Amino acid sequence: MLTFDDGPASAVNDNPTVHILEVLEQRHIKAVFFTQPRAWNGGGTEMGRALIRREYREGHVIGLHSGTPFHSNHRFMSRERLDETLQLGLDDLKSETGVTPKLVRPPFWAYDADTLASYRAHGLQMLLTDLNANDGKIYGVNWSWHKRSNMLTHLAETRKHWAAGALPSVDGYTPVVVTFHDVNTYTSRHIEEYLEILLDVARELQVPLAEQPFYQDHDQLERAALAATITDPNLKPQLPGLWNWLWQ
Structure with a gap:
């Protein structure tokens, strides 16, 4: 399951x-885009809003990342401010797509x-x-060797959870969630390589692949994404990189 954070980008060219x-x-791949519809240099621009509409029109699932002008940390916001910005973001996305998002990624x-309680109050699942x-x-050294x-x-770590029946x-399929950032120009230029890498490492680790390894249907993708959400604040899932050390 491909997911993209922080977008859309606002550049007119490239x-x-x-x-x-x-x-x-x-x-023919459908993905989940966690958008920032009020980002001053992204989703809040005319280009950004047009791309949100395009993402939805082309059958992708639109989720909310932040309803603030910046990439604001939800844990550091008051409950009142978080509720306000979540509602603003949801209203913005419904205005562009006609549909209220069901998914959020902090x-x-x-x-x-507290943030999970706010998400639930707004009908969102994380x-x-x-x-x-x-x-x-995104800026500076944004490439990877x-x-x-x-x-x-x-x-390899996810495979252990799959083998233990924890996913x-x-x-009839087990969704594996993969995260990229669609505002990263390096990611954009290498996205096809990334897709081939995902398939290659799955074969190396003998992870069974569906006949269509990436989702091609909006509704099937959304069902899978909702099934993979976290609702229990007592769970401590592994977070990427140093974020696990900071937050868990």
């Missing part, structure tokens, strides 16, 4: 979100019992990730 959408369309993977491309750094080894390490099964 827009990374646009390129990713083009690749997904060519491969910025910086930061959540606690989706984290199994594999992470570690491509969240460890794309394959990183995915191999993450999938959900939906429509």
Whole structure:
């Protein structure tokens, strides 16, 4: 299950979100986009809003990442402010797509019992990730020489959970959540390579693949995403990188 955070990008030329959408369309893949509809340099711009509409129109699942102008940490916000920004973000996305999102992913993977309560109050379910491309750094050194080894390490750990029966099964398949950032130009330029790496490491680890390894149907994708959400604040799932050390 492919998911993308922080977008959409606002660039008029050489827009990374646009390129990713083009690749997904060519491969008939549907993904979950966790959007920031009020980001001053992204979803809050005319280009950003147009891309949110395009993502929905092309059959992708639209989720909420943040309803603030910046990439704000939900754990550091008051309950009142968090509720306000969640509602603003949901209203924005419904205005663009006609549909209220069901999924949320907290910025910086930061959540606690209070943020989960706010999500529930707004009809949102929180989706984290199994594999992470570690491509969240958008500016400066945003490339990676460890794309394959990183995915191999993450999938090997996820395989243990799958073998133990700890992952959900939906429509006869076990969804494995993979996270990228569609505003990262390096990710955009290498997204096809990333997709091939995912398939390659799955075969190396003898992880069974569906005939269509990536979701191609909006409703099936949304069902799988909802089944993989976290609702219990007492659970301590493994978070990507240093975020696990910070928040768990």
